[in-house]
Amino acid sequence: MEKLNIMIVGVGGQGTLLASRVLGNVAMKMDYDVKVSEVHGMAQRGGSVVTYVKLGNKVYSPIIEKGEADIIIAFEKLEALRWIEYLKEDGTLILNDQRIDPMPVITGKAKYPENIVEKIKNNYKNVISIDALQIAKECGNIKAVNTVLLGILAKSTSIGKEVWLESLKENVPAKALDVNLKAFEAGYNA
Amino acid sequence: MKKLMLGNEAVARGAYEAGVTVAAAYPGTPSTEITENIAKYDEIYSEWSPNEKVALEVAIGASIAGARAICSMKHVGLNVAADPLFTVSYTGVNGGLVIMVADDPGMHSSQNEQDSRCYAKGAKVPMLEPSDSQECKDFVKKAFEVSEKYDTPVIVRLSTRISHSQSIVEISDRSEYKLKDYVKDPAKYVMMPAMARPRHVEVEKRMAALKELSNTDEFNKIEWGNKEIGVITSGIAYQYAREAFGDVSYLKLGMVYPLPDKLIKEFASQVKTLYIIEELDPFIEEYVKTLGINAIGKEKLPIIGEYSANLIREKIFGQKVESKSVTDEQIPVRPPVMCPGCPHRGMYYVLRMLKLTVSGDIGCYTLGALPPTQSMDTCVCMGASIGGALGMEKARGAEFGKKTVAVIGDSTFIHSGITGLIDVVYNKGNSTVIILDNSITGMTGHQHNPTTGFTIKGEPTKQVDLVKLCNAIGIDRVRVVDPFDIKEFEKAVKEETQADEPSVIISQRPCALLKHVKFEGPIRINIEKCKKCKMCLSVGCPAIVDKGDHIEVNEALCVGCMLCTKVCNFNAFEKAGE
Numbered sequence: 217m218e219k220l221n222i223m224i225v226g227v228g229g230q231g232t233l234l235a236s237r238v239l240g241n242v243a244m245k246m247d248y249d250v251k252v253s254e255v256h257g258m259a260q261r262g263g264s265v266v267t268y269v270k271l272g273n274k275v276y277s278p279i280i281e282k283g284e285a286d287i288i289i290a291f292e293k294l295e296a297l298r299w300i301e302y303l304k305e306d307g308t309l310i311l312n313d314q315r316i317d318p319m320p321v322i323t324g325k326a327k328y329p330e331n332i333v334e335k336i337k338n339n340y341k342n343v344i345s346i347d348a349l350q351i352a353k354e355c356g357n358i359k360a361v362n363t364v365l366l367g368i369l370a371k372s373t374s375i376g377k378e379v380w381l382e383s384l385k386e387n388v389p390a391k392a393l394d395v396n397l398k399a400f401e402a403g404y405n406a
Numbered sequence: 407m408k409k410l411m412l413g414n415e416a417v418a419r420g421a422y423e424a425g426v427t428v429a430a431a432y433p434g435t436p437s438t439e440i441t442e443n444i445a446k447y448d449e450i451y452s453e454w455s456p457n458e459k460v461a462l463e464v465a466i467g468a469s470i471a472g473a474r475a476i477c478s479m480k481h482v483g484l485n486v487a488a489d490p491l492f493t494v495s496y497t498g499v500n501g502g503l504v505i506m507v508a509d510d511p512g513m514h515s516s517q518n519e520q521d522s523r524c525y526a527k528g529a530k531v532p533m534l535e536p537s538d539s540q541e542c543k544d545f546v547k548k549a550f551e552v553s554e555k556y557d558t559p560v561i562v563r564l565s566t567r568i569s570h571s572q573s574i575v576e577i578s579d580r581s582e583y584k585l586k587d588y589v590k591d592p593a594k595y596v597m598m599p600a601m602a603r604p605r606h607v608e609v610e611k612r613m614a615a616l617k618e619l620s621n622t623d624e625f626n627k628i629e630w631g632n633k634e635i636g637v638i639t640s641g642i643a644y645q646y647a648r649e650a651f652g653d654v655s656y657l658k659l660g661m662v663y664p665l666p667d668k669l670i671k672e673f674a675s676q677v678k679t680l681y682i683i684e685e686l687d688p689f690i691e692e693y694v695k696t697l698g699i700n701a702i703g704k705e706k707l708p709i710i711g712e713y714s715a716n717l718i719r720e721k722i723f724g725q726k727v728e729s730k731s732v733t734d735e736q737i738p739v740r741p742p743v744m745c746p747g748c749p750h751r752g753m754y755y756v757l758r759m760l761k762l763t764v765s766g767d768i769g770c771y772t773l774g775a776l777p778p779t780q781s782m783d784t785c786v787c788m789g790a791s792i793g794g795a796l797g798m799e800k801a802r803g804a805e806f807g808k809k810t811v812a813v814i815g816d817s818t819f820i821h822s823g824i825t826g827l828i829d830v831v832y833n834k835g836n837s838t839v840i841i842l843d844n845s846i847t848g849m850t851g852h853q854h855n856p857t858t859g860f861t862i863k864g865e866p867t868k869q870v871d872l873v874k875l876c877n878a879i880g881i882d883r884v885r886v887v888d889p890f891d892i893k894e895f896e897k898a899v900k901e902e903t904q905a906d907e908p909s910v911i912i913s914q915r916p917c918a919l920l921k922h923v924k925f926e927g928p929i930r931i932n933i934e935k936c937k938k939c940k941m942c943l944s945v946g947c948p949a950i951v952d953k954g955d956h957i958e959v960n961e962a963l964c965v966g967c968m969l970c971t972k973v974c975n976f977n978a979f980e981k982a983g984e
Contacts, residue, residue: 227740228742229745237572240410240572241410244408244410244574249573249574250410250572250573250574251538251571251572251573252410252571252572252573253567253570253571253572254412254570254571254572255514255570256435256436256438256439256515256851261742261743261745261770261773261849262740262742262743262744262745263740263741263743264739264740275573276645276646276648276715277645277646277648277649277714277715278567278571278573278642278645279567279714281715281716281727282716282727282729283730294737294738294740295740297732297733297737298737298740300732301729301730301731301732305730314962316948316960316962316963317948317951317960318738318739318740318741319740319741319743319776319777319778319946319948320738320739320741320777321738321951322778322943322948322950322951322952323777323778323943323952324952325777326736326738326739327735327738328738329733329735329737329738335732335733336732338732339730339732340732349962358962
């Protein structure tokens with residue numbers, strides 16, 4: 217693997233930062249150069265958030281641009297649609313089939329697009345769509361959506377499962393670890 | 407040992423390894439995590455100061471007393487700290503003094519995108535600029551050496567993408583730093599005209615010496631490649647340039663002030679076409695041009711916003727990336743919003759109903775300017791709400807004043823609101839000031855401040871008593887109200903704005919994201935009781951959604967703060983899952 221560009225997109229508060237940290241840590245364990253670019257502060261308050269994770273032999277710019285992402289993990293459908301242009305033509309989209317209305321939709325100023333998954337599938341062949349919220353609920357905590365999605369990601373890369381588990385253990389707070397390990401397995405085996 | 411670190415975290419590590427013992431800061435995105443991480447080291451005294459000016463003064467005191475000290479802020483924070491900055495340039499240091507400043511090109515979380523490099527030039531202080539986390543750590547350590555060797559404070563400039571990108575850092579052990587002797591030296595440290603004049607001479611000598619350092623030190627290095635194109639760049643722009651230009655020649659500047667005249671001339675003389683790639687102001691470009699060197703910079707590249715490799719490719723080589731769209735629809739934007747359960751929402755509901763002019767300030771509550779609350783009229787800088795409200799009243803008269811309030815957070819009030827409030831009293835204003843006391847500094851991610859009763863290390867400390875403080879300033883009308891008690895809050899605002907004297911309403915309710923804040927859990931709408939009057943939508947909660955034919959609560963977002971139930975006239979809300 218010469219290089220791998222992964223984007224994590226979602227809504228502020230969905231736990232995208234933890235996912236990117238686990239992922240960055242995995243990359244380091246595999247001895248890649250890695251850069252993880254995050255968004256903090258104002259933009260996090262329920263806004264559209266994006267994290268870039270780039271790994272390879274040498275990484276310069278920390279950001280991923282249009283058409284450069286090998287994998288996009290979307291925590292929310294509208295965010296998947298917003299960022300889909302960043303995916304390579306043969307890239308993979310891992311999509312949590314969840315809808316969170318943004319304020320312009322809530323107030324009736326804009327319409328939430330219909331049939332997002334179909335529209336994306338018409339243009340990209342590698343789309344994994346899953347109800348990670350439901351799986352997280354079944355695992356015992358709806359906040360574990362991020363680890364469910366990491367489980368799916370882990371399965372679709374060539375990096376060994378044990379590396380992911382190790383990174384989870386290092387990055388997830390001890391009291392939430394059990395639920396998250398369960399959620400990871402559920403995603404991995406989904 | 408290697409570790410993946412945010413730029414900010416690497417700065418903290420650099421300070422630790424350099425033997426720093428005093429660190430002071432006021433939180434501000436994207437700089438906040440520097441001091442949050444420093445606070446984890448027991449060897450370093452660290453503090454959240456009331457504002458950046460005080461933070462720098464604490465660091466200056468520590469330096470004069472012989473310690474290595476670091477002080478951190480966002481770009482606009484340096485405006486607040488500019489007063490001590492310009493004069494500590496004259497006094498110089500005893501123990502090393504490093505000032506971290508984080509710019510925000512693209513304004514991810516800021517009110518302007520000023521370029522801090524102009525401060526280095528204005529204050530005659532050297533400035534370093536790292537381009538990844540490893541350099542963040544290395545440059546901070548070297549900055550302390552430069553500070554001591556050249557008797558100068560050193561600024562290290564970051565930007566959002568450096569501060570908030572993680573990359574790999576090789577970490578080392580801490581070198582203990584022995585306190586330097588403290589010797590009384592008024593000629594150096596008491597800046598009044600007779601002493602300051604000779605110090606200015608020293609400053610000019612120092613800058614000449616630093617220019618030589620800039621020419622010779624490895625901070626600034628040439629990476630030779632194809633000489634058809636030469637690129638002078640620094641910081642994050644270097645990373646974008648590397649991707650966009652590939653194998654050409656680079657002069658990568660780690661010291662951006664003073665700039666290396668000889669090195670620039672040497673580099674320029676050997677390349678055919680010279681580009682200057684820098685975000686924001688043409689700081690390097692203007693200098694290069696004063697050397698009589700032709701270069702292409704802002705004539706092709708924007709002075710506004712962030713750069714990227716694609717932007718450089720497009721502007722320099724005309725290569726536009728065609729992207730593939732999967733839909734013709736307008737994709738709705740998703741602006742940040744106040745969280746479900748946010749105490750500010752109750753206040754804005756009232757202010758909007760009363761149609762008041764709201765002189766605003768900086769914090770989560772600035773989001774009240776956006777739909778659906780749309781209740782804030784102005785936002786300029788930290789603390790500006792109070793002086794602004796007084797100015798409005800003085801310009802348009804008492805009646806206008808009675809329809810105006812200032813809105814300011816607890817931390818922002820301590821930062822720079824107190825002096826504004828004193829002005830209101832002293833100059834006989836009638837302003838009504840609402841202090842939003844949510845028990846924490848919210849927007850930057852929950853930092854303690856003098857009103858919370860805890861230090862940066864979580865130790866209990868004296869808590870500023872806002873009521874007593876306002877009383878002491880001369881505000882006789884101070885009342886504390888829960889913003890979720892909408893009726894009482896409305897009554898308070900009506901009465902205080904009508905009063906013929908200044909008043910303060912302390913809107914008190916903790917941030918919904920604080921761990922100790924517990925709510926009832928999600929609620930839902932009983933569609934049989936709901937009359938679709940949409941009153942609940944007017945509170946502007948992201949968890950209440952207009953589905954067209956019915957109103958719905960998004961149970962994944964709702965925390966159960968019950969604010970919406972208080973505006974419902976039909977008792978249509980009920981606990982979810984029952």
